[in-house]
Amino acid sequence: MSTNQSTLGQLIAALGLDTDNEWPHVVRERLVAYGLLGLYVFVIWFPIYFIFITSIKPSGAVLDIPISFLPTQPTVSNYVEIFQNRPFELYTLNSLIVASTTTLICVTLGTVTGYSFSRYDFVGNKALLLSIVGARMIPPIALIVPFFTIMSNPPLIGGLTGSLYDTRIALILTYTFFNLPFAVWIMKNYFDGVPESLDEQARIDGCSRWEGFVKIILPMAKPGIAATAILAFIFSWNEFVFALVLTSSEQAQTLPIAVSLFVADDFVDWAHLAAGGMIAALPGILFGLFFQQYIVSGLTQGAVKE
């Protein structure tokens, strides 16, 4: 018991709840804060827990009454079956290709353009920047009609490729529409925080603008680039509306569509849906757990900074 008590004592001290060093009201406030945060986290994670245990129950056990809130007889069969009975490897591949290509395009263009916006006062600088801010406000769903028309019969390249409907290229092009302005904006704000004296020093050392940008500034911008890349990847990976409008078969359909396909008119295959949903959610959960600070900094750079 004494060891128990001492671990408890250590925990209390570690959380700053020991009354020896602090005023009692401070300690009470901390206790309340922990209690409220703990409750909130418990409530918001409960649905994730429930869909996770649904995914590892035998598919028949999902419809047992009373509902069991513990994973009885855990199994991976639902995960195996969605790859066997449905082309989940293709959906996953499509999601990976679409999200990473979109990210690559937007990060590359966003980085170089963001840098120029941050450093150079060229003609039309303000107007172009304002148009980028405005572009971010366009509701993507408003554009489903024109994007459907354009992708079904693309101008300029239409004669070469025919229709882009139900291709990954259509999704990549469409996803750059909401990711590129965002990438330019975050990177511009990020470069604003990199001191201009570094550019000047590079110039004095005999670097051309390109060399200075690539050798000196770009390495400094790695955290900003990482934040942009992670957000662009997540936005593209999670996108549903355009995938719904622009694709119709497994040659281009992505994971969000694949998951929604488990819903038939009257019947929903919950066990397999849960497994598919967990696969679709995996990158988000991993990014959230390991790269949280990039997501936070990217969002705040993108939203709050002037």
Added chain:
Amino acid sequence: MSTEKQSLRRTLDRLFVPLTVGPTMLWIAAVIVYPTLKLFWSSVFWTNPINGQREFVGLRNFQRLIFAEEGGAFLGLAPDFVSITWHTIVYVGLSVSISFALGLGIALLLDKDLKGRGWFRTAVIVPWILPYVMSGLMWRWMFQSEYGAINGLLTQSGLLSSKIAFFSDGTLAMMALIIADIWVFTPFIIIILLAGLQNVPEQLYDAAEVDGAGRISRFVNVTYPFLKPSILVALTIRIIFDIRALDLVWVMTQGGPGKSTEVWASWLYRTAQVFNRPGEGAALGVVLLAVTFMIVAVLYNVFGDSPY
């Protein structure tokens, strides 16, 4: 270094801005400006669903969506337009206000000097990063009438004797949607407000405490002025993203039962894709675009000084 090489370097340097900005602008022209112009263009045409013939109809598409008329007689606003607009207001209004209050509370708690708050922050952010489709279906499963967790908890704990068919009742279905929406988007509010709270100088809190200011007075007089820009951004983005959001509605209720959870986004999708009436879908897109810019303008004129 040879002179040619030098002059090439100089030329490339002079072209730095055009070469770094130009491609992005061309790209934006192709994937944003062109589709947006095409949206306006499509909104004034009517496409014959049988032979695909397009016919210029001016503002007829807008008229047909917004106004009710019979035999040329004007009968007022279209019932669908009124009810769907109302659903959108209820959905966006309740989701945004509740998630704002909740997000502010959690952000204030996370701003405290607590050990392990990094863990809490991570745990709190995750719902926003998951695919909306997955979150919507997850909540549909939670609220499922027979085997869902919420009915399970309510009946197995003895609180309720019979299960509730959430998605058979318009009000309950709307409530389920709003709960899912709050679950998904509260993290966004938390992130933005937490960043804003970091701008509040610590000394001001201490000074206020010395002056004997209470909790509420401290928030109103110290925290709020510094937090205001973040509040504005959080609310603006939250509202304009909610008006456009189709994912949750489409996978949870598809606008049903009946039309009781139909919102603008699902109406637009249904009109354009399900009913194959691109002209009217584009007209709705134009309305949505206009409403979005109006909301941003109003919010910034009422509460803020400069947009972004």
